[in-house]
Amino acid sequence: MKQFQTALDGYSLVTSQSISDHTRSTVGDLATDQIKEGEAELALILSLTQQAFDANAPVPGLMKALTERLQILKSKSTPLTWAHLASLAQAHPVASFLLQDPLTRWSFEKPRGYSGDAQLLDFIYEHPAVAAQVKEASPLGTEVYNFTKQSPSAVAVRERRALLAAHVDTVAADTENAEILAIAAGHLREAERSEALKGDRLKRWVALDQDPISVGTVSSNFHGSCIEAVNGSVRTILGRAQKLGTFDFIYAAGLYDYLAESVAVKLTERCLQMLKPGGKFLLANFAQDIGVEGYMETFMNWPLIWRTDKEVWSIIDKVQHPIAEKSVTRGENGGVIYAMLTV
Ligand SMILES: C[S@@+](CC[C@H](N)C(=O)[O-])C[C@H]1O[C@@H](n2cnc3c(N)ncnc32)[C@H](O)[C@@H]1O
Numbered sequence: 001m002k003q004f005q006t007a008l009d010g011y012s013l014v015t016s017q018s019i020s021d022h023t024r025s026t027v028g029d030l031a032t033d034q035i036k037e038g039e040a041e042l043a044l045i046l047s048l049t050q051q052a053f054d055a056n057a058p059v060p061g062l063m064k065a066l067t068e069r070l071q072i073l074k075s076k077s078t079p080l081t082w083a084h085l086a087s088l089a090q091a092h093p094v095a096s097f098l099l100q101d102p103l104t105r106w107s108f109e110k111p112r113g114y115s116g117d118a119q120l121l122d123f124i125y126e127h128p129a130v131a132a133q134v135k136e137a138s139p140l141g142t143e144v145y146n147f148t149k150q151s152p153s154a155v156a157v158r159e160r161r162a163l164l165a166a167h168v169d170t171v172a173a174d175t176e177n178a179e180i181l182a183i184a185a186g187h188l189r190e191a192e193r194s195e196a197l198k199g200d201r202l203k204r205w206v207a208l209d210q211d212p213i214s215v216g217t218v219s220s221n222f223h224g225s226c227i228e229a230v231n232g233s234v235r236t237i238l239g240r241a242q243k244l245g246t247f248d249f250i251y252a253a254g255l256y257d258y259l260a261e262s263v264a265v266k267l268t269e270r271c272l273q274m275l276k277p278g279g280k281f282l283l284a285n286f287a288q289d290i291g292v293e294g295y296m297e298t299f300m301n302w303p304l305i306w307r308t309d310k311e312v313w314s315i316i317d318k319v320q321h322p323i324a325e326k327s328v329t330r331g332e333n334g335g336v337i338y339a340m341l342t343v
Contacts, residue, residue, distance in 0.1 A: 013114035013210070014258055014303060038073065038081045042088060045069040050094040059143035067151070070294030082297070089298040098299045100141030102133050103148045107300035115302050116254060118186030118214040124154045125161065125189055152290045156335025160253050160284055163331055163338070165193035167282060168205070171249040172196030177203035178248040181274065183237065183267075184255035185209045188218050191227060200226070206244060208232045234263065237270055246274055251282040257304040261311075265318045272321040272343050281341045285312055290335040312337050 045066065052062040070089075074082050089095070090108070099105045103123040112119070122130045126149065137145060148154065164182075168190070172178045178196075182188060185207035191197050197205065204226045207218045210233035219229035232242050234255070250271045256264050264283075271281045288306040296302045312328050316339055325342040 014116070015110065015114045034078065034081050035084060038077050038085050039088065041073055042085050045073065046089060046092045046094045050092075050097075053094065053097045053140075059140070060147055063144060063147040067292055067295045070298055071291055072294075074294040074297070086298045086301075090301060095299060097140060098144060100138045101144035101148055102130070102137050102141065103145055103154075104300050105141075107296075107302045110301070112211060112213065116258070116304075117211060118209070118217070121157065121186055121189070121254070124149060124157045127187075127189060129187075148295075151292045151295070152333060152335050153286065153292050153296065156286070156290070156331065156333045157254075159331045159333050160336050161190045162193065164190040164251060164253060164282075167251065167280075168194050168202075168249065169196045171280070172201045175248045179203050179245065179276075180205040181244060181247045181250040181271075182207045183234075183250065183252040183271070185218065185229075186211075186214050186254065188222070188227065188229075191222065197225065197227070202226050204228055206230055206247075208237075208244070210234075234259070234267055238263075238266055240270075244274065246276045246279075248276055248279050249282070250274060250279070251284075253282075253284040256283050256285040256315075257306070259305070261315055261318070264315045268315060268319050268341070269321050272319065272323070272341060275343045277343065278324075279343055281343075283312075283315075283339045285337050285339075287330065287335055287337050307337060309337055312339050315339070316341065 049062060049066045052065075073085065077085060099108060103120070106120050106123055107115070110117075119130065123134070123145075126134075134142075134145065168180055171180065173196070178201075180202060182205070186209060188207040191205065191207075196202050206228045207215075208230045209215050209218075210231070212231055215229045215231045218227065222229070230242065230244070236242055237244075252267070252271070259267065268281065268283065275281060285307045286304050288308050290306070293304075293306055296304070309328050309330075316323070316326055316328070321343070323341050323343060326339070328337060328339050330337055
């Protein structure tokens with residue numbers, strides 16, 4: 001499958017421009033029969049959804065049907081056809097109903113210029129920071145949000161936040177003065193759930209992100225704590241542009257889903273090099289086939305590199321660094337794959 005490949009320089013941002021460039025560049029190669037069939041099926045799905053909205057049908061039922069139908073259509077389309085169909089769906093009038101959902105709208109409009117920013121995650125976390133925007137949504141938008149925030153991907157993201165906080169607490173319990181590094185930290189919401197942070201049991205918790213707005217938010221939210229907000233990127237890490245030091249625990253959540261395998265391997269190697277002896281590195285990646293990729297890639301315009309367990313193992317197997325222990329697991333929800341590597 002042709003994915004949104006990221007450059008080896010480490011840039012992983014999926015922007016509206018990169019998405020439309022990708023779609024435009026692929027449509028020329030499409031086989032006519034295949035595309036006509038897909039277009040017809042999509043038109044039917046969207047028209048049924050629009051009729052249901054117009055008739056004030058119960059939102060959970062119509063959203064479930066839309067999500068399932070898009071998923072089936074994606075699963076039987078080639079990547080090129082699907083990219084074309086996704087752009088057609090986005091331009092369909094039914095989008096005006098779906099974009100009343102603050103989560104779908106933020107994802108689609110990309111106010112920060114790229115996909116999957118920390119504020120988008122705040123809508124998924126139902127964080128107080130976005131409560132005012134959620135409150136402003138229309139009654140229909142609120143109903144759609146009540147559905148999208150319970151989707152398997154959203155449940156998996158909330159579970160991921162809980163697991164990250166639990167890992168940090170475990171490291172703090174096992175290691176005095178533990179040093180932690182979060183790569184692509186966003187708003188570091190997991191820190192709000194860490195008992196170790198509350199109990200002042202960490203030496204430092206470095207939160208690195210490429211988005212200066214998110215770095216500023218972390219810096220002011222955790223002012224006076226051991227948390228250090230750092231503006232940096234995959235590229236600055238790979239280029240050793242910053243002296244970050246060494247760590248007992250490094251993790252990256254919400255980042256590998258944007259990284260081509262070659263970059264993922266290099267970043268993993270670099271993270272292992274930054275660990276102290278016995279230190280641990282955790283990477284999280286959305287799992288393939290969680291049932292909502294069709295909706296996310298159309299109305300949310302949020303494409304990701306959904307991986308299988310085998311594809312996560314493939315990253316680990318290519319890493320050129322000694323690893324004492326390795327495991328690949330899933331959370332209870334199954335929507336996120338976790339690789340834990342101990343040096
Ligand atoms: C989906 S959010 C995840 C935030 C946080 N880890 C969480 O789980 O809530 C993805 C984050 O990755 C950051 N990001 C994307 N590409 C990056 C890169 N190349 N280097 C550093 N950060 C990056 C974005 O700025 C964004 O804050």
